Amino acid sequence: MDPESVDRIERVPHGGSDDPSVLDFSANTNPRTPDGVAEVYDAALERAQRYPDEPRAFRRAAAAAVDCDPAAVIPTAGGLAAIRLAIATTVAAGDSVLLPVPSFGEYAREVRLQGGEPVYRPHDDLFGADPEPHAMAVVCHPNNPTGTAYDDAALRSFVGRCRDAGTVVLVDEAFLGFTDRLSLAGTDGVVVARSLTKLFGLPGLRAGYAVATGELGERLAVAETRRRVQRERERVAAALDQRERIDVAPSEAPYLLLKLENPDGLLATAESAGLALRDARTFRGLDSHVRVAIRLPEENDRLLGVLAGG
Numbered sequence: 001m002d003p004e005s006v007d008r009i010e011r012v013p014h015g016g017s018d019d020p021s022v023l024d025f026s027a028n029t030n031p032r033t034p035d036g037v038a039e040v041y042d043a044a045l046e047r048a049q050r051y052p053d054e055p056r057a058f059r060r061a062a063a064a065a066v067d068c069d070p071a072a073v074i075p076t077a078g079g080l081a082a083i084r085l086a087i088a089t090t091v092a093a094g095d096s097v098l099l100p101v102p103s104f105g106e107y108a109r110e111v112r113l114q115g116g117e118p119v120y121r122p123h124d125d126l127f128g129a130d131p132e133p134h135a136m137a138v139v140c141h142p143n144n145p146t147g148t149a150y151d152d153a154a155l156r157s158f159v160g161r162c163r164d165a166g167t168v169v170l171v172d173e174a175f176l177g178f179t180d181r182l183s184l185a186g187t188d189g190v191v192v193a194r195s196l197t198k199l200f201g202l203p204g205l206r207a208g209y210a211v212a213t214g215e216l217g218e219r220l221a222v223a224e225t226r227r228r229v230q231r232e233r234e235r236v237a238a239a240l241d242q243r244e245r246i247d248v249a250p251s252e253a254p255y256l257l258l259k260l261e262n263p264d265g266l267l268a269t270a271e272s273a274g275l276a277l278r279d280a281r282t283f284r285g286l287d288s289h290v291r292v293a294i295r296l297p298e299e300n301d302r303l304l305g306v307l308a309g310g
Contacts, residue, residue: 083107258289
């Protein structure tokens with residue numbers, strides 16, 4: 001993200017009212033939650049009190065919905081987070097991005113936050129543009145706010161031209177589930193953004209996903225891994241900072257260096273609990289230190305439990 005852009009880029013207004021007495025026609029969400037959603041949510045409530053494992057079940061369900069390989073699915077906190085992830089891993093400062101107008105205002109905002117420059121094209125003439133000069137082209141399918149869906153053959157032809165030009169295509173399929181059209185998920189050179197907000201009527205859950213294959217998928221997965229590691233590192237470090245006998249060194253890596261009063265005791269306790277910690281006293285200049293990796297949330301909770309008693 002371009003730091004200088006943050007302060008000067010304003011938020012984009014969205015529809016939606018939080019007044020339960022108002023009949024809300026401004027937000028494009030399904031007013032009737034599909035059958036079975038409440039039961040799934042109730043069944044997940046108990047598990048929601050713990051940090052999740054690798055979201056394999058979510059990936060399988062999402063992949064089944066759009067007919068793609070589960071490995072190509074990257075879970076995100078809503079559709080906008082998928083859009084943000086795609087733009088952040090593709091657009092650099094000075095890049096131009098082809099955007100339809102009128103369309104969802106967050107595209108331009110996310111491009112500008114990366115230091116990129118939006119280049120606008122009428123949504124009904126988007127495929128007439130030359131993709132060559134642009135790092136990315138965004139397609140909202142169906143388009144918001146016009147409701148226009150693109151001809152499948154024309155859309156795939158445009159994707160092919162973009163692929164030949166080295167231009168990434170971001171297809172926002174937030175409303176595609178309301179149609180019988182096929183998703184572009186799994187198409188080479190395309191990042192698809194989907195969410196549970198619109199079709200399932202669950203905007204409060206902030207659940208969505210991106211789908212990308214090949215190098216694009218690897219970039220998105222790496223970016224999401226970096227964010228997960230950062231979140232967990234900060235959480236574990238904050239918890240350990242509350243312990244009087246542990247000093248936590250600042251870290252930007254996927255591990256934390258801990259200075260302890262009794263490293264031997266902790267190492268023994270960890271071993272008996274089935275955890276392997278790195279004895280950092282083998283590093284020159286360190287005489288009472290242990291290094292711990294940042295792993296998945298529930299695994300990190302096991303570590304915190306051991307450190308609490310060590």
